[in-house]
Amino acid sequence: MSESQSPLLEVRGFSWWATNAGIKDKSLDFGVIAASRPCSAAALFTRNNFPAAPVILGRERLRSGRLQAVVVNSKNANAASGERGLADARRTAQVLGEALGIDPALVLPSSTGVIGVNLPMDKIEAACRGAPQGLASTPEAIDQFARAIMTTDTRRKAVSVKVGAATLTGVAKGAGMIEPNMATMLAFLVTDAEIPAPSLQAALSSATERSFNRITIDGDTSTNDTALVMASGLAGKVSESAFEGALLEVCQHLAKAIVEDGEGATKLIELTVSEAPSTEAALAIAKSIVNSPLVKTAIYGADPNWGRFVMAIGKVFAHPVPLEKLVIRFGDGEQALAIRAGGQAADVLERIRAYLKNPVLHIEVSLGQGRARETVWGCDLTEGYIKENAYYTS
């Protein structure tokens, strides 16, 4: 589970910066993405009923379908922070806009970190004023920005792909408080393709549905989740379907990178529920399995305890499944090891035990009820998750 090996690519019209604003310690905690001109933009935000201040402001600003800069801090979520929190978010955008000489209404603030503490605005404002000197379009600058938005992440998450003459580069963060409802983390994508905001929004919604909304680490939905894409247009028009394909590729890459880096995780679980009566049933059952602490700990221990899958499928009360048709397959294609209720050869269980020691696991649960087929991604549950979250200083 290493950082992506493919090189990060510059995107015409965008520059990046990261610094230490001193919010908590000496590590990178502040980043800016700035465009050379107003971009078309689209975003999706958390469904948590207590959205953070920057999410409230972001929803308002995205109505215009236009943005020129993003200013992000880690170490503080600016959530449950009251009227002052909202004023702080507005002020951050204002100061950055003035520093860069752009319309502050085209600046989106974003925050991640502890909930319920107000931002140290003197430090934030000072950092904003440093942006003009620091911004650069290089891959190194993108890399530094991706590191600045990390919290409990152990690896920076970023990827670039080409779409015709255009480039699409995305960065993301997320390692805990991750559950598949809306874009449950921060992800910032930029492209120099020319795409109007409504098309961008439609493409982002569709890609998010099949990527960020399909991952889970702990079933907890953050107050700050944001997925954003900005298009500068400097590379001209590209094929719409090619762009949608590239956007899905980047979103899935980043989504899987988030789960691989799940707090304490040692294994990535790619789980497909097939032969389901409906998409809704397939997703409900897939999430029940991949969120079950008993399934997650069994996979951590490489224990072929398939009875826990049966339990997790059976606790989706709304979608009963005929047990006699249920098949659970571990592994890919011809090599897959199949389990059916009612007794297995011991050697199959031993081979599944060996398979479960791999860092990336493909598991398919066939319900024998219909034709819907959906895939989700999760991770195992380990002592590392407990340590991270019991002692993560509030």
Place this chain on the structure above:
Amino acid sequence: MSESQSPLLEVRGFSWWATNAGIKDKSLDFGVIAASRPCSAAALFTRNNFPAAPVILGRERLRSGRLQAVVVNSKNANAASGERGLADARRTAQVLGEALGIDPALVLPSSTGVIGVNLPMDKIEAACRGAPQGLASTPEAIDQFARAIMTTDTRRKAVSVKVGAATLTGVAKGAGMIEPNMATMLAFLVTDAEIPAPSLQAALSSATERSFNRITIDGDTSTNDTALVMASGLAGKVSESAFEGALLEVCQHLAKAIVEDGEGATKLIELTVSEAPSTEAALAIAKSIVNSPLVKTAIYGADPNWGRFVMAIGKVFAHPVPLEKLVIRFGDGEQALAIRAGGQAADVLERIRAYLKNPVLHIEVSLGQGRARETVWGCDLTEGYIKENAYYTS
């Protein structure tokens, strides 16, 4: 969190027995409760869509409202065990009935343990045939029975109360795969009060709703959960409301004992959601909080990270709450330490940190929206849960 100090009491008409049938190792794994005559009986079973074989049979047998014996094994759930599993459950009841000279249709089998493995029927049948020699009505026999049904439990769970001239004694097991939907564990209650089956069923449903259905350890719902009460009638009639009160007391005692003994748990969390717009909203929000891995790990680490409560309340999308009215209280009555969104004095957080080191925690979340008030019980999430479940041999 020690075993109950109050003495266990004999109940007229009932005898108990426990032994090692050799299902997995040398520990107690087999128990019987037998009545001297047919009893009125009531039960509730798991809502999991894959009920275990003894649950399928139990539902059928409880239709008559009459039972005379219960035969329970641990170490094997007889779940996802197909036609053979159902035949094994019937055969177990048959052999015990014949051994005791009672109608096999009045015998309820019950199982708990690993899912997906068939019962070793030679050992089960041999154990059944030993019951007549072993049965006794003493507190020691009740204690041994309570130990025989344990799986990952670290303590036996049993309690007795008096109701007029009658006695009510209950035993239970459960430490993992526990989520508040139906009676999510095994609980067997017996009384010598005279109560017809329909009244017994109504009282059990009501008590379960306010006890076993209000606990959660890991959000996983077992395939085998059963709560059963049998009344021999040998003490004659008692006040119906007194009996209902005693039944609730016993069920709540056993429910809390299960949560206190949650796998790896070090703290019992008693969480009340008050000023909710409806019972449904209160329960949905309470369960979201008490099941959140981030809340559970923060409590384990005695971290006053109340932002995680905010997150867990906000992810109940169906019941939005006004953040400005939200109050979270740690502790009881006058001593409670209150938190409101929008900044707290540092010393309050330090005092909450100290409070969170207690083994039993009382937490109240007031929504400021209405008059509904509901209490649930949960526990913290620790490395112990991971170890228990990653390496629990399947």
